[in-house]
Amino acid sequence: MTLDAVLARIDADLPQATDRLLDLLRIPSISTDPAFKADCDTAADWLVADLQSLGIKAEKRPTPGHPMVVGHVDGDGPHLLFYGHYDVQPVDPLELWDRDPFDPEVQDTASGKVIRGRGSSDDKGQLMTFVEACRAWKAEHGSLPCRITFFFEGEEESGSPSLVPFMKENAEELKSDLALICDTGLFESRVPAIVTMLRGLLGEEITITAPDKDLHSGMYGGVAMNPIRVLTRILASLHDDEGRITVPGFYDGVPELPDEIRQQWQGLAFDHAKFLGDVDLSVPAGETDRTPIEMIWSRPTCEVNGIWGGYTGAGFKTVLPSKASAKVSFRLVGDQDPHVIRDNFRKMVQDALPADCKVSFSEHGAGPASITETSDPAFEKARVALSDEWQIPAAYVGCGGSIPIAGYFQNILGTTPMLVGFGRDDDQIHSPNEKYDLESFHKGIRSWARILDALT
Template sequence: MTDISAVLDRADQNLQDSIDRLFSLVRIQSISTDPAYKAECRKAAEWLVVELKGIGFDASVRDTAGHPMVVAHHDGASPDAPHVLFYGHYDVQPVDPIELWEDSPFEPKIKEISPGRKVLTGRGTADDKGQLMTFVEACRAYKEINGSLPIRVTILFEGEEESGSPSLKPFLDANAAELKAEYALVCDTGMWDGDTPAIAAALRGLVGEEIVVKAADRDLHSGLFGGAAANPIHILTDILAGLHDETGRVTLEGFYEGVEETPTNIKEGWEALGRNSESFLGGVGLSIPSGEKGRSVLELTWARPTAEINGITGGYTGEGFKTVIAAQASAKISFRLVGDQNPAKIREAFRAYVRSKIPADCTVEFHEHGASPAIQLSYDSPELTKAKGALSEEWKNPAVIIGMGGSIPIVGDFQKQLGMDSLLVGFGLVDDRIHSPNEKYDLKSYHKGIRSWARIMTALATK
């Protein structure tokens, strides 16, 4: 039987060296969106390959049309051990505005920001270099104690996540046989709070649409034509207002096909987290939840579909006043999807609804802005149950199963292209300031994240 206590002790003993290694990676300015940092991105990939080879992985840099991927493989303790694909990304966001940083973004430090709370500072410490290194360091501790890993591991580190992952899908297609595993481990997520680990079991999908309603062939004088000529802003606002009924439900035909109710025990667990509408909305100056009536804010943001208006344009919006009837008006609308909702059907239902509201002498144009299905993992899958137990052993509070209101495209890519579900476990905190100046990663997140992955690997190896 694997001596997990010895592995955890070694992770503790290695902590300072582990921090030094992370800091070496953070110093590499791997900003993927800026061509000026192309060489730095490759340098980060090469650095990771050297580290992975140093602990026994068969690792290599793989070129793409953009920044390179890192792919690595390691056998398990036995040939029939479970096989996982671990994903992270080594690229980072730009540092602008640089003047708001308290320290140089690529000169990481350990700082005490409150009594007893130390953090690791620098761009990428939380998103995602610190997160991916928790897994690498867990593998290191395992190898140093046992000479092997308890499970078979394939690693995929991407270099373009922060710039839209343009090379990822082609790479997955070209290397599907090599990368396919039983399931994926994704570390680009966070905890519920500083003492409560979390596993994300649901990610909402997304459909983006832009509509342009056109009426007269030019802007019209509202005194001469008002009351007689069609006003595209009137038409547009009527369309948008009709997207929801008085209970907050979306009115599109067939919109709720594939939407299932969240299990009662899961909702009870969410209620026990103590987040109500006042605490959730209070930080943004609100207190009354919108959306479907009779549902909690966590259910609304994690487990229910939405239709949101993200922008409206039309008519004169400059200084002063101009009495015109605009020739056209436009809006951007996004739908967050859950369960088995079909993005293509949602898009067509929306377009059919809009067309039904357009007068015969007016027209409408549609412009797509992406589509992806929701991801829903089984709340009682064996892998999720094992990981939850392992995390609960490590942290002060038991692990919680949460949903996520946004989307992580890689999870959908793994499911669609490689036929794999993903286990989403990360150790970031809401105040880590990712994508912002003064990014940080709690030292406790880093240290206990290493220990957590060691426990998770042990649990996943258990039959």
Template sequence: MTDPIPAILTRIDADQPRALERLMELLRIPSVSTDPAHADDCDTAADWLVAELTHLGFDASKRETPGHPMVVAHGGTGSRHVLFYGHYDVQPVDPVALWNRDPFDPAIEQTPRGPVIRGRGASDDKGQLMTFLEACRHWKDETGDLPCRVTILFEGEEESGSPSLVPFLTANREELTAEIALICDSGLFDDRVPAIITTLRGLLGEELTIKGPDRDLHSGIYGGPAINPARVLTRILGNMHNDQGRITIPGFYHGVGEPPSQVKASWKNLDFSTEAFLGEVGLSHPAGETGRTGLEMLWSRPTAEINGITSGYTGDGFKTVLPSEASAKISFRLVGGQDPDRLREAFRDWVIAQLPPDCHVSFREHGAAPASAMATDSPIFAATQLALTEEWGAEAAYVGAGGSIPIAGYFQTILGMEALLTGFAKDDDAIHSPNEKYDVESFHKGVRSWARILGRIAG
């Protein structure tokens, strides 16, 4: 039988201008999930996707949730069955004054590194999810069908914590379960090397407030004999790491293992410089755990980071007070078998044990998700690696991810299937920031990549 891939790729190349305009239509919809004022826009984006999927021959529908709707679609035939996940909601655009153009008036802009698609959601995640839809379009145009069974799930609340996702997956487990989940919400290892994510760090968020006197005190009258909650808080936070960069909370490293030796060896072969990585953000000296490489710290080691501290007077000028309270927000990135609920309890016990007299503490939790590791022995991983390597001309790398993508863990625990994460974003895409962009090359080669992946998966 003739391989359809060359003809499909030719179609993709010829159709690129129209594919870009379809993406622009979706980008013009301001589907900001965190802002109630944009609830109707999220609904509009879901309707747009249902219409597009229906036009492509999918059995597509919008499913209501307590929040923004899900989009579910089914199509294709064959023995293989994959689920593709993406999200149509986007981050808020604030501060809008820092944008060079209207965030929801997308355009192609020329840059020294080539043309880019500029607009909110261009990279995260509308541009990425459209690479898959465009690949499906050209498979159907060339062959009349998809090469395997495809279920699609598009979410409208990813940027606002996915409150409806777990109940939806649980209620629709049978319909949504496939052989594997494909997720396009990640990036290239560098500008020319495609990547497949095999590990994802988990996340634990905590906020603590230490209270002392019943009101702010005059530092000239009370300074010295009165306890200062800001001093107590900073001392405790300063104790969280030792001089070697290790976290001192008792039991913190329970469940933390080492990556397989062959995985660590493959990381050494990647073209990555910790110094250059830090240099891009104005830093020059690696911090973190002594004796660990930059990739180890990013992909296989847990962290405890102070995200914000508030206390006392922080306005213009100067006010000599002893604050009555001090607060901090802490995030923990988790790996391996670390249990976020157990760590939350351990952290709180550790803080309480360090409180002096006249101080007490309150806590507020901000979510928790364990780390995820993918079983890469599935033949679909090998097929995807081969397809990406063929398209990009560089061997696709198996990598870890420093961030957290909870959906991958939900697919494992709720639907009982592995997740394969690959995407075509670049580090300078400014996702969640003003002037977000997605390279035209990433979009174009992303479509071609998914066309090849679908063909390889189908065998």
């Protein structure tokens, strides 16, 4: 059977595939920080060259931000598109990394071998699972099994500002029968999963200005308004005592969970005590009348992701600062409209400002939630293929994260997205010491080979 040959080749080629991934991980393609612009470009070039080595017509496509990588290969049967992103999160606090985040290596750990380095799981390692499956397939068959479009983005970690315009401008080229997206994880680090419910994401940065310069708190303290006092009052008011978010109209469009989904999720026996215990917590922090799995998969959130103002160095300085800032993000579900929520949030902040204070806002992305229709038989075929590889029945699940591109494929291109990924809860994505289990990488590649076989 030819699938067996492809899987055997994947097994034999794993050391070389790992070396290729380490190569890609060495490129510090942090998209959010302009200092790394050239590195993002280098990562795109690397991918173009790698796709070309598989006989794929690939090229770097400019955008106002970091470039897209688009590749095409012809073939019979369904037209598949594969999406991944080559950019990575910033690495600070750097002092918490055990090694240089961009000097990756394979490490032995108590729970097996891991690939350690920024982007190993999110998303370079996951992106390469599909590329390596294609490489093995082509080596055994001489060609890929069907028409495939490769579509790699370099701005996913910075709100994807160029993505929607690029998809609209190139809609005909990017339309396909099914969009495969590899940027999610195994359920409970164990169960292969197809994610069918994703939260949206709205990012806002706010800066409050009170006096027009930093002041001495001895001279002005008590009489001049302190912007940190204003900012903390506003941020503290974003949640009520029951953990509900207070932005006016915030819950408009938030659906109640259908009973059958609720029952299915209960059947997953999610261990929230372990999930929280892993990070030294025990009590869920969200709405008091919701279960933890509902909070993560189906309820909207508001989090302050960063705050700063005044003197933050060693020692003490009795400054009364001129400015204080925060980065705030909202995870969205159902039909919540990110643009309406942005407007309402800004109005709420404006209305809460005391006399003399000013506020400025800057945008950091606004993507709605998405729910995937799974009636296409490809879903059940992929689910069976995943179950065969992992020897555990694969599940349709929700996901707390936000992959706005899933919604864009559906809404802009009319293409159904299928989200399959192999990350684990302890991969520390967005944190120091990010890793990707070698097993995730290996079985991830094998999973895609099985899915390609099942769909063609």
